[in-house]
Amino acid sequence: QSPPTILITYYTQSGKTQAMAEAVAAGVSEVKGVEYILKPMANVTKEEVLNASAIILGSPVYNANMAPQVQEFINSWPFEGRPLKDKIGAVFVTGGGFSIGEEAVMFNMIRAMMIQGMIIVGGEEVETAFGASAITGEGEFVGKEVQEIFLKKAEGLGKRVGEMVLRVQ
């Protein structure tokens, strides 16, 4: 039997959310006995969604909402028979500023996953209770790269999801 697979998928325009996705994948790879698929949403197949034991979704914050491409992806998930029920779900976001949408977007994605009957998991630390978020455009966090403190949160999220997938098997 092949090991359980975690689908890590994201939308990005300027690479910040992709950097977080890569850190999530690094966290998953710390857990033995699980595999992951890491790719942008546009390239994800229906089979990859259906076969995943966990789905970890990433979005940038656009006007305090998830990117429309992320909403479209979620809307494309099959619902009849609730085939995503009992899969683990987790989220990560990047937003330009503090408290101008990041947490709202996390909960928008979490709510959509809960409609599917998914089991929501946060990160390792209380600072990632709802998932991993990064600030990319305010104060000391302005810059081309996502800061290490946020990448660590993403890594912890990936690790916890990996561990939880093995636990609920």
Ligand SMILES: Cc1cc2nc3c(=O)[nH]c(=O)nc-3n(C[C@H](O)[C@H](O)[C@H](O)COP(=O)(O)O)c2cc1C
């Ligand atoms: C059209 C648009 C709207 C945005 N609206 C918000 C916002 O409401 N709140 C926020 O925190 N950041 C906002 N941002 C900033 C992005 O969320 C931020 O730069 C993010 O890290 C970009 O991710 P990416 O590099 O993966 O594309 C907005 C960016 C764009 C392009």
